[in-house]
Amino acid sequence: MFPFSRGIPPREAIPAQELAAQAAAVLAEQPDDVFQYAPIGNHTGDLALREELAKLHTADPERIFVTNGSLQALDLLAAHLLRDTGPDVYVEAPTYDRAVQIFERHGARVTGIPLRHDGLDLDVLRERLAERTPAFLYVIPDFQNPSGVTTSEDKRRALVGLAEEHGFVIVEDIPYRELRFEGTAPTPLAELSPGGRVLTVGSLSKILSPGLRVGYVIAEPHTVTALAALAEGTYLSPAPLLQAVAARSLAAGLAASNIERAVRFLKPRHDAAVAAVRRHLGEDALIAVPEGGYYVSVHLPVPTDEKTFLAAAKKDGVLLTRGSAFYPGSAAPPAGTVFLRLPFQALTPEEFAAGVERLAAVTARLA
Ligand SMILES: Cc1ncc(COP(=O)(O)O)c(C=O)c1O
Known part of the structure; x- marks a missing residue:
């Protein structure tokens, strides 16, 4: 998973x-x-x-x-x-x-x-x-x-x-x-x-x-x-x-030392996550290159609606939060795309890359 x-x-x-x-x-x-x-x-x-x-x-x-x-x-x-x-x-x-x-x-x-x-x-x-x-x-x-x-x-x-x-x-x-x-x-x-x-x-x-x-x-x-x-x-x-x-x-001084430790731990995950998104989902899908934090995200062009896409991803072991839930009221991602939040903090670089590779495969299969 x-x-x-x-x-x-x-x-x-x-x-x-x-x-x-x-x-x-x-x-x-x-x-x-x-x-x-x-x-x-x-x-x-x-x-x-x-x-x-x-x-x-x-x-x-x-x-x-x-x-x-x-x-x-x-x-x-x-x-x-x-x-x-x-x-x-x-x-x-x-x-x-x-x-x-x-x-x-x-x-x-x-x-x-x-x-x-x-x-x-x-x-x-x-x-x-x-x-x-x-x-x-x-x-x-x-x-x-x-x-x-x-x-x-x-x-x-x-x-x-x-x-x-x-x-x-x-x-x-x-x-x-x-x-x-x-x-x-x-x-x-x-x-x-x-x-x-x-x-x-x-x-x-x-x-x-x-x-x-x-x-x-x-x-x-x-x-x-x-x-x-x-x-x-x-x-x-x-x-x-x-x-x-x-x-x-x-x-x-625990917060100060822990911030240093967390940044050291998270930065390689961040770098690998951004590289994996570029490689598997494409530069155009990337909303921004995050300079810190936990999240990289994409507007991914998909050939189906969000529900179908998330169900197909789940079948392939990729668990995602429903992207539309982050849009209040009538706001929505650009037409023809789904919004995907991809937290990188809790996955190893290998897990993250394998996950987005599967997302790319799901998109290709649904086309
Ligand atoms: C933007 C934002 N605000 C608030 C929170 C909640 O944090 P707390 O644990 O302080 O309630 C989060 C947690 O993910 C968050 O991302």
Whole structure:
């Protein structure tokens, strides 16, 4: 079987033994803290953890709000941002499917703006903005899930300019940002707009451990307070034990060393995956050459509909996520193609190449 279906970190990119040692130290030294409730009343997360996260982003700890993974950050932000404004949310098409589901659960009307190899199609975005101003624009600007696209510096500046001009908020979701294999990192959107118009959603899932379930929002203090009130009304706080383990692990430099290790481990997989896609599926199918992260993706011309293609691929042992699921509403891949997200992080170069070779064979057979 060739599982191209999930973007979870490979075992080699989680420093399990080192995390276990930090957890043991927390249990030995702080049992009274971690087995008690966290304080209530605008509690925004474990202070030591917020201080460590603030260092990662050169931000003020007052501007950090800790959540149970970044999906919960998206959930609370959607509740907060959609409460007082209209239902419109603009997203990249394709985009992270779970985010769309969360926004829709909060009553959002989600519109997909086509994503090009270097970020959103700004002409289409301007057309949509001429019709309606969204409550927020959700973007994954670095090594996007699912496409692997990184938004260029120019487009980042343009997005921030449009947000100022039209008065909407940008939510930038950056779980993969640290996993860069080549090129230089463009400026984070939040740095281009220091006035609070950009809210950053971060996560330790891809740089340290998804099991810690540590996500966070970086925002103005009034937004942080509003999110804290929403959190307190539902689950009080993230688990103190996990927050303490995360704080201690960050203080011990585990994220920094693990990022280095993960990049060293993932880069050969990335290089081999891009080469295999070019060889078996063709340069034209490639949406972008990812400079980091987990995903390479294609718009693959196929002679059938998506359902038939996925069923045929599955019969040949290639498991794929339904590409159309990454397109919200009426957005869709170009006519005559299917969108395929091909996560390379969890497959060896040989497995990946054999998987895409089979995809090429399936396409040829269906023709
Ligand atoms: C773009 C994006 N946002 C959020 C998440 C969820 O991450 P977390 O584990 O922090 O909830 C993922 C996970 O794959 C993701 O790709």
